[in-house]
Amino acid sequence: MQRCSAIITDDPVHAAPTHPGPLTxxxxxxxxxxxxxxxxxxxxxxxxxxxxxAADQHADCISQCxxxxxxxxxxxxxxxxxxxxxxxxxxxxxxxxxxxxxxxxGGSSSGSASAVAQGLVDFAIGTDTGGSIxxxxxxxxxxxxxxxxxxxxxxxxxxxxxxxxxxxxLAQRADILMAVGDALLPQTNAPxxxxxxxxxxxxxxxxxxIAQQARxxxxxxxLPVSRSxxxxxxxxxxxxxxxxxxxxxxxxHGEWIxxxxxxxxxxxxxxxxxxxxxxxxxxxxAQTNLNGLRQRVRDLIGDDTVWCMPTVPAAxxxxxxxxxxxxxxxxxxxxxxxxxxxxxxxxxxxxxLRDGRGPVGFSLIGPPGSDRHLLRxxxxxxxxxxxxxxxxxxxxx
Numbered sequence: 001m002q003r004c005s006a007i008i009t010d011d012p013v014h015a016a017p018t019h020p021g022p023l024t025x026x027x028x029x030x031x032x033x034x035x036x037x038x039x040x041x042x043x044x045x046x047x048x049x050x051x052x053x054a055a056d057q058h059a060d061c062i063s064q065c066x067x068x069x070x071x072x073x074x075x076x077x078x079x080x081x082x083x084x085x086x087x088x089x090x091x092x093x094x095x096x097x098x099x100x101x102x103x104x105x106g107g108s109s110s111g112s113a114s115a116v117a118q119g120l121v122d123f124a125i126g127t128d129t130g131g132s133i134x135x136x137x138x139x140x141x142x143x144x145x146x147x148x149x150x151x152x153x154x155x156x157x158x159x160x161x162x163x164x165x166x167x168x169x170l171a172q173r174a175d176i177l178m179a180v181g182d183a184l185l186p187q188t189n190a191p192x193x194x195x196x197x198x199x200x201x202x203x204x205x206x207x208x209x210i211a212q213q214a215r216x217x218x219x220x221x222x223l224p225v226s227r228s229x230x231x232x233x234x235x236x237x238x239x240x241x242x243x244x245x246x247x248x249x250x251x252x253h254g255e256w257i258x259x260x261x262x263x264x265x266x267x268x269x270x271x272x273x274x275x276x277x278x279x280x281x282x283x284x285x286a287q288t289n290l291n292g293l294r295q296r297v298r299d300l301i302g303d304d305t306v307w308c309m310p311t312v313p314a315a316x317x318x319x320x321x322x323x324x325x326x327x328x329x330x331x332x333x334x335x336x337x338x339x340x341x342x343x344x345x346x347x348x349x350x351x352x353l354r355d356g357r358g359p360v361g362f363s364l365i366g367p368p369g370s371d372r373h374l375l376r377x378x379x380x381x382x383x384x385x386x387x388x389x390x391x392x393x394x395x396x397x
Contacts, residue, residue, distance in 0.1 A: 002093035002094070003093050003094060003095070003096065004077055004089070004092045004093035004094065004095055005077070005095065006029075006076055006077060006095040006096065006105075006110075006111040006112075006114035006115040006118060006120060007029055007073075007074035007075065007076055007077075007111065007115050007120060007121075008032060008042070008074065008075045008076065008077060008111070011032075011039060011042070011075060012074065013036045013039055013072065013073075013074060013075055014071075014072060014073060014074075015036070015037075015058070015062070015066055015071070015072035016066075016071060017066050017067075017068075017069045017070060017071055018063075018066045018067050019066075019067050019068070019069065020069045021067065021068035021069035021183070022068055022069065022179050022182060022183065023065060023068040023069040023070035023179060023180070023183060024068075024069030024070075025069070026069070026070045026071070026122040026123065026176065026179075027070070027071050027072075027073045027121045027122050028065055028070050028071070028072060028073070028121050028122060028123045028124060028125065028180075029072070029073055029074040029075065029076045029111075029112060029115050029120070029121045029124045029125075030059075030061075030062055030072065030074075030075055030076065030112070030124065030125045030126075031075070031076050031078050031108075031109050031111065031112050031124070031125060031126040031127060032044065032075040032076060032077065032078050032111070033078055033082060033127055033157060033158035034058075034059040034061065034062060034075075034125070034156060034157050034158070035055035035057065035058060035059045035062075035156035035157070036055060036058060036059075036062065036072070036075060037055055037056060037057050037058050038054055038055070039054055039055065039075075040052055040053065040054045040055070041055070041158055042075075042078075043078070043080075043081050043082070043158050044077070044078040044079050044080045044081060044082065044089055044091075044092070044108070045080050045081060045091065045262055045264075046091055047260055047262045048081075048262075051256070051260055055156065057156070058156065059153075059155060059156025059157050060153035060154075060155040060156055061125055061152060061153060061156075061157070061167050061184055062125070062156075064153075064183050064184055065125070065180070065183055065184070067183075068182075068183040070123075070183075073120075073121060074115070074120075074121070076095075076109075076110075076111030076112045076114070076115050076124060076126075077089060077092055077095050077110055077111030077114075078107070078108050078109065078110065078111060078112075078126075079107040079108035079110060079132075079268070080264055080265060080268045081158075081160065081249075081253055081268070081272075082107075082108040082127060082129065082132060082158070082160045083108070083160060083249060083268050083271055083272065084107045084108050084267055084268050084271075085106065085107050085108065085130065085131055085132065085135050085330060085333065085334075086104055086106075086107050086267060086326065086330075087104040087105045087106045087107035087108070087110030087113075087136065087139075088104055088107070088110075088265070088319075089110075089265070090263075090264065090265020090266070090268070091265070094110070094319065095110050095111045095113075095114035095115075096114055096117075096118065097113075097114060097117065097139060097140055097316055098114075098117045098118055098140070099117060099139065099140050099141040099316075099358050099359050100139065100315060100316045100318075100357055100358035100359075102318045102319060102320070103139065103315070103316035103317060103318050103319060103357070103358070104139065104316055104317065104319060105117070105136050105139055105140050105316070106132075106135040106136035106137075106138070106139035106140070106316060107132060107135070107136065108126075108127070108129075108132040109124075109126025109127060109128070109132045109133050109136050109168075109170070110136055111124075112124035112125065112126040112133075112136070112169075112170055113126070113136030113137060113139070113140045113142060113144070113170050114136075114140065116140070116142055116170050116171060116172060117140040117141065117142060117172070119172075122171065122172075122176055123169055123170065123171040123176050123177070123180050124169065124170050124171075125167065125168070125169045125180075126167075126168055126169065126170065127157060127158075127160075127165060127166065127167055127168065128146040128165075128166050128167075128168045129160045129161050129164045129165050129166070129245065129341070130164065130241065130245060130334060130337055130338065130341060131146075131333060131334065131336075131337030131341075133145065133146050133166075133168035133169070133170060133349075134146055134311050134312075134337055134347055134349045134361065134363065135311070135312055135333060135337065136170065137170050137311070137349040137351070137361055138311040138312045138315075138349050138351075138359065138360055138361030139312070139315065139316035139358070139359070140170075140316075140359070141351040141358070141359035142170045142171065142172055142349075142351055143170065143171050143172070143173070143174055143177045143348070143349065143350060143351060143378065144168060144169070144170040144171075144177075144348070144349045144361070145168050145169060145177060145181065145346065145347075145348045145349075145371065145374070145375065146166050146168045146340060146346065146347045146348075147166050147167070147168060147184075147185065147346050147371050148166075148344060148345060148346045148368045148369055148370070148371055149163075149164070149166055149344035149345075149368075150344070151166075151185055151186060151346070151369070151371055152166065152167040152168075152184045152185065153167070154166075154167055159252050160245070160248075160249050160252060160253075161244070161245040161246075161248035161249050161252065162248060162252070163244060163245075163248060164241070164244075164245055164248075164341045167184070169181075169184070173382070174350075174375075174378040174379045174381070174382035174383075175379050175382065175383070177375060177378065177379075178375040178376060178378070178379040181371060181372060181375045182372075185371050185372055188369045188372070190303070190367065190368075190369035190370050190372075190373065191303045191304060191367075191370075192373050193223070193303075193304050193305055193306045193366055193367065193370055193373055194223060194224070194304050195223055195224045195225070195226050195304060195305050195306070196218055196221050196223045196224070196225055196226070196305065196306045196307075196308055196364075197225065197226045197227065197228060197229045197305055197306075197307055197308065198214070198215065198218055198225075198228045198229070198307075198308055198309065199228070199229055199230075199231065199307045199308065199309040199339075199365070200228040200229065200230050201230050201231055201232065201233065201234045201309075202234065202309030202310060202336055202339075202363075203228075203309060203310075205234065205310075205313055205332055205335055205336060206310045206313050206314070207313070207314065207355070209355055209356075210310050210313075210314065210353055210355055210360055211310075213352075213353045213354070213360075213362075214308065214309065214310050214353060214362060217308070217352050217353065217362045218308045220381070221306075221308075221364075221377065221381065222380075222381070222384075223306070223377075226305065229300060229305075229307060231293075231296065231297055231300060231339065232293075232296070234335040234336065234338065234339060235335055236289075236293065237293055237335070237338040237339050237342050238331070238334045238335045238338045239286075240286045240287075240289045240290040240293065240342065241290070241334070241338040241341055241342055242334065242338075243278060243282060243283065243286035244283060244286050244287055244290055245341075246271065246274060246275035246278055247275065247278045247280075247282070247283035247286075249271075249272070249275050250272070250275040250276050250278065253272070254275075254276060257272060257276075266323070267326075290342055293342050293343070294342050294343045294344065297339065297342065297343035297345070298343055298367075298368070301343075301345070301365075301366075301367050302367065303367045303370075304367075305367070306364050306365065306366050306370075306374070306377075307364075307365040307366075308362065308363065308364060308365070309336065309362075309363055309365075310336070310353060310360055310361065310362060310363065311336065311337075311347075311349040311360065311361030311362065311363040312333050312336060312337075312360060312361060313329060313332045313333060313336065314329070314355055314357070314360060315354070315355050315356075315357035315358035315359060315360055316357070316358060317329055318357075336363075339365070340365055343368075344368060345365050345366060345367065345368060346365070346366050346368075346369075346370060346371040346374055347363050347364070347365045347366075348363065348364045348366075348374045348375065348378060349361035349362070349363050350362045350363070350364065350378055364377065364378070
């Protein structure tokens with residue numbers, strides 16, 4: 001399996017800050033699904049750029065970061081049309097994962113996570129539809145935020161399934177992650193969550209070691225811990241999510257695929273083939289079920305609670321893992337990540353847990369619009385840990 005650079009080398013980009021601001025002195029890269037003025041987004045496939053025009057202007061999220069003082073230094077690798085969580089692009093290869101050198105960095109924001117983990121940039125912007133920020137954050141030992149749906153502008157950003165697509169970002173430090181949030185997130189009057197709870201359904205999908213670490217981690221958050229919460233079988237969320245996502249993915253890209261007949265790698269090819277066969281009636285039925293699950297989750301979480309669970313079942317799989325093992329882990333992982341997508345909630349992955357292979361994220365899932373509160377909580381915890389200079393699950397700022 002070939003390796004590739006996290007930052008795309010044959011299409012270099014650079015943009016200087018347009019104003020000084022809180023991000024002054026920070027370098028960032030963006031997933032190659034975003035408009036960078038004067039270049040053509042690649043969407044992880046060599047035929048995409050050749051069939052699309054160069055952008056006239058930057059995507060909104062890039063312009064916002066430049067206006068706050070950050071410097072754009074490159075575009076990063078992504079999985080084909082972002083329809084994968086593996087981080088292994090059939091055409092370009094797999095970017096390094098410094099946290100687990102023989103493993104994938106996770107996808108589809110694979111290059112963004114890899115660039116941050118290698119220290120090539122201070123933060124990177126990606127997208128998250130089914131877990132594409134949260135999974136690479138977990139695998140590479142980073143902080144990563146999937147925002148509330150619609151909280152960050154997607155103007156100038158390529159799409160997979162609009163109902164679930166979000167623009168998120170990754171960093172090694174909680175204070176940098178929060179600073180980027182200040183640049184990208186709207187101001188809201190969302191109540192400040194005042195308690196935390198373990199999501200028992202998520203705990204059931206991980207091993208004993210990670211579950212025990214998660215129970216210890218929740219006590220370090222500094223908020224009252226309420227009894228565990230259940231939203232029902234997470235498998236039901238995964239099923240409806242995948243049907244609606246697949247249907248929308250085909251509505252988004254089906255015409256281009258039919259016209260251009262691109263070659264996709266294993267996994268992506270099968271997913272688009274399956275997506276092409278989903279009927280409008282099947283999609284409507286799944287959407288009806290999804291709407292019910294979405295309302296259930298929003299009623300349960302209310303406006304004052306943060307739910308906690310491991311981000312993924314385990315550390316990154318080795319590149320040599322057999323296909324059936326990759327598929328099994330993909331299914332379990334989607335059970336954990338589909339919840340936030342179905343309900344449109346923000347989810348912040350913290351690099352707090354670890355198994356025998358490497359880092360595993362610990363997630364905070366908040367009510368809609370609580371993104372800034374989650375970021376502030378993580379920043380304050382990291383700052384307190386730094387001040388104490390004591391060992392613990394929270395890395396220093």
